[in-house]
Amino acid sequence: MSLNQLLSELNIKHNMTAFVLSERTYHDQTTLYYKNIPSALLYLNHLSMFQTPLQDDKLKVKGTMIDLSRNAVFRVDYFKAVIKKQALLGYNEIWLYLEDIYELKNYPKFGYLRGKYSKEELIELVTYAAHFGVRLVPCIQTLGHMSQFLRWPSSEAYKDQRDVLLISDQTYQLIDEMLLFCKEVFQTNKIHVGLDETFGFSFGTHYKLHGYQSPESLFLNHVSVVYEKAKAVGFDEICMWSDMFFRHRSKTNYYYDYSISFEEDFINQLPKEMTLVYWDYYNKNYEVYDQMIKKHKEMNRKVIMASGTWIWTRLTYDQKKTLETASHAIRACINNQLDEIILTQWNDDGAYAVYDSSFLGLSDINKLLSNSKFNETYLDKNHILNTKAQTMLSLVSHQGFDPVMLLWDDVLLGIYLNDLVGYDFNKIQSLISTFRAYQLKASSDINSYYQSLFLVLLKKLELREALLRGYFKDHHFFGIETIATDLKRQLMAFLEGFERMWKQTYKVFGLEVIQSRLYSQLRRVDELITVTTQFKKGDSIPYLDENLSKEPYLSVKYADIAFSSKP
Numbered sequence: 001m002s003l004n005q006l007l008s009e010l011n012i013k014h015n016m017t018a019f020v021l022s023e024r025t026y027h028d029q030t031t032l033y034y035k036n037i038p039s040a041l042l043y044l045n046h047l048s049m050f051q052t053p054l055q056d057d058k059l060k061v062k063g064t065m066i067d068l069s070r071n072a073v074f075r076v077d078y079f080k081a082v083i084k085k086q087a088l089l090g091y092n093e094i095w096l097y098l099e100d101i102y103e104l105k106n107y108p109k110f111g112y113l114r115g116k117y118s119k120e121e122l123i124e125l126v127t128y129a130a131h132f133g134v135r136l137v138p139c140i141q142t143l144g145h146m147s148q149f150l151r152w153p154s155s156e157a158y159k160d161q162r163d164v165l166l167i168s169d170q171t172y173q174l175i176d177e178m179l180l181f182c183k184e185v186f187q188t189n190k191i192h193v194g195l196d197e198t199f200g201f202s203f204g205t206h207y208k209l210h211g212y213q214s215p216e217s218l219f220l221n222h223v224s225v226v227y228e229k230a231k232a233v234g235f236d237e238i239c240m241w242s243d244m245f246f247r248h249r250s251k252t253n254y255y256y257d258y259s260i261s262f263e264e265d266f267i268n269q270l271p272k273e274m275t276l277v278y279w280d281y282y283n284k285n286y287e288v289y290d291q292m293i294k295k296h297k298e299m300n301r302k303v304i305m306a307s308g309t310w311i312w313t314r315l316t317y318d319q320k321k322t323l324e325t326a327s328h329a330i331r332a333c334i335n336n337q338l339d340e341i342i343l344t345q346w347n348d349d350g351a352y353a354v355y356d357s358s359f360l361g362l363s364d365i366n367k368l369l370s371n372s373k374f375n376e377t378y379l380d381k382n383h384i385l386n387t388k389a390q391t392m393l394s395l396v397s398h399q400g401f402d403p404v405m406l407l408w409d410d411v412l413l414g415i416y417l418n419d420l421v422g423y424d425f426n427k428i429q430s431l432i433s434t435f436r437a438y439q440l441k442a443s444s445d446i447n448s449y450y451q452s453l454f455l456v457l458l459k460k461l462e463l464r465e466a467l468l469r470g471y472f473k474d475h476h477f478f479g480i481e482t483i484a485t486d487l488k489r490q491l492m493a494f495l496e497g498f499e500r501m502w503k504q505t506y507k508v509f510g511l512e513v514i515q516s517r518l519y520s521q522l523r524r525v526d527e528l529i530t531v532t533t534q535f536k537k538g539d540s541i542p543y544l545d546e547n548l549s550k551e552p553y554l555s556v557k558y559a560d561i562a563f564s565s566k567p
Helices: 003-009 037-050 076-088 119-131 153-158 169-185 205-210 215-233 243-249 264-269 286-297 319-335 355-369 387-398 403-408 415-421 425-442 448-474 480-505 511-533
Strands: 018-021 026-028 031-034 061-067 093-097 135-139 190-192 237-241 275-279 303-308 340-345
Touching (some): 026 037, 031 037, 037 076, 061 355, 076 119, 119 135, 119 169, 153 169, 215 237, 275 286, 286 319, 303 319, 340 355, 355 387, 387 425, 403 415, 425 448, 448 480, 448 511
Parallel strands (some): 018 031, 061 340, 093 135
């Protein structure tokens, strides 16, 4: 299909009579010069809607990386909708982060009960993406981040550490199958082989079998082996995360340590054409990005920047966090002549954000890249997202408390709220007032799913305030059962809404993780009702008799917030 035919199919109005491939996207009278199809779709669609030509973003690749390995795997029909929307936003590459989420016939526990994609499903997606000029790239793991496969006793022979593969002939046979599968499925000659965060590598089973060997030397050798294997099956560009090169050399095992040095002997051990992917979605200081890119360039290899549109450890896209980080990453890329940037969209700890919210993030990135000439109502006009509502929703992470931690916080243990405000119910009352005002302001724009979520958060604050006030001041709990009953009702409403959202977006596997987190809270609210109903003045409530001390930080992970003992 020609570009003109695709524009007609998408009902994008234009007066172009000629289309010419170019190094940048712009038009001259009735000729469109374009570098890739998504950039042409964005340019002409924006021009038609707002009569404003977009400044070229100077990027060869503007893409996303979708995390499909943290509990949630897109349905094929939903994934197609994502591909189309990202193409309309000018994104020409999507990396599929696949740990064990693809079918290896000889390894039945690889992706077992995880919603793994079949070869046919991925080929269907690759073909569909190509229709819009979007390249799908496999982003796999060939050393670390393999705990889902390694959890099974039948995978013991492949295990060095809980999360890390053992360097062995058997493991290399597994990697051969991974690479061959990807080559048979994906049309691209580009692959990402992972290799990040391989903590403890060579100090588990490998150490027992072979004794101490330099982790850096073993790692470099493994990188070369995987690189050669990927080349052998036909991949031309092999990418890897770069962090372990820095961690091995940092005295504090810190990635963003640009005081380290890479001597010539080290550099010569790296495959000459390996592409290094510098990931950074945390730093809010331009200097860090600038120095880290320069440090990467010292290795004389191609460098890709991986920033992020923050949907992980969030209930919805976080605009503030994204702009505080990605703006510096983009500026550093431009100033250091990097022409490929990927926006990661991780799903740490269970994938509980609504993925559609991420489209506001891609719009925000377009604004940064186009010097604010990008019209933010483009999302609304293309029926991609309600910009006003999502902008308001993105503020939920900035109301004086962490909404994810509050959502997971046990109503009696209160691990998160204890750390945030202690036993001071007046401080909770202040949080309630702030959040009520935000909820009221947002209510006219948000749908029933978010309304029920906000009510869950509000009721959890109200319940904690009533519990603390009743125990430490009033010495009774009149009215607390009403709040608790309201919380149970809102929890069920939110759970049912979450289930509907999940089934429209993802395969069935993984839903049970979030269901169990939410449904178990109903029983814990019942327990709170029992404790407070039976309370008599002078009684002790052990949950509220602990001596509190503030932690330097708390993990946002459910298992670290919800239980008194680490499961």
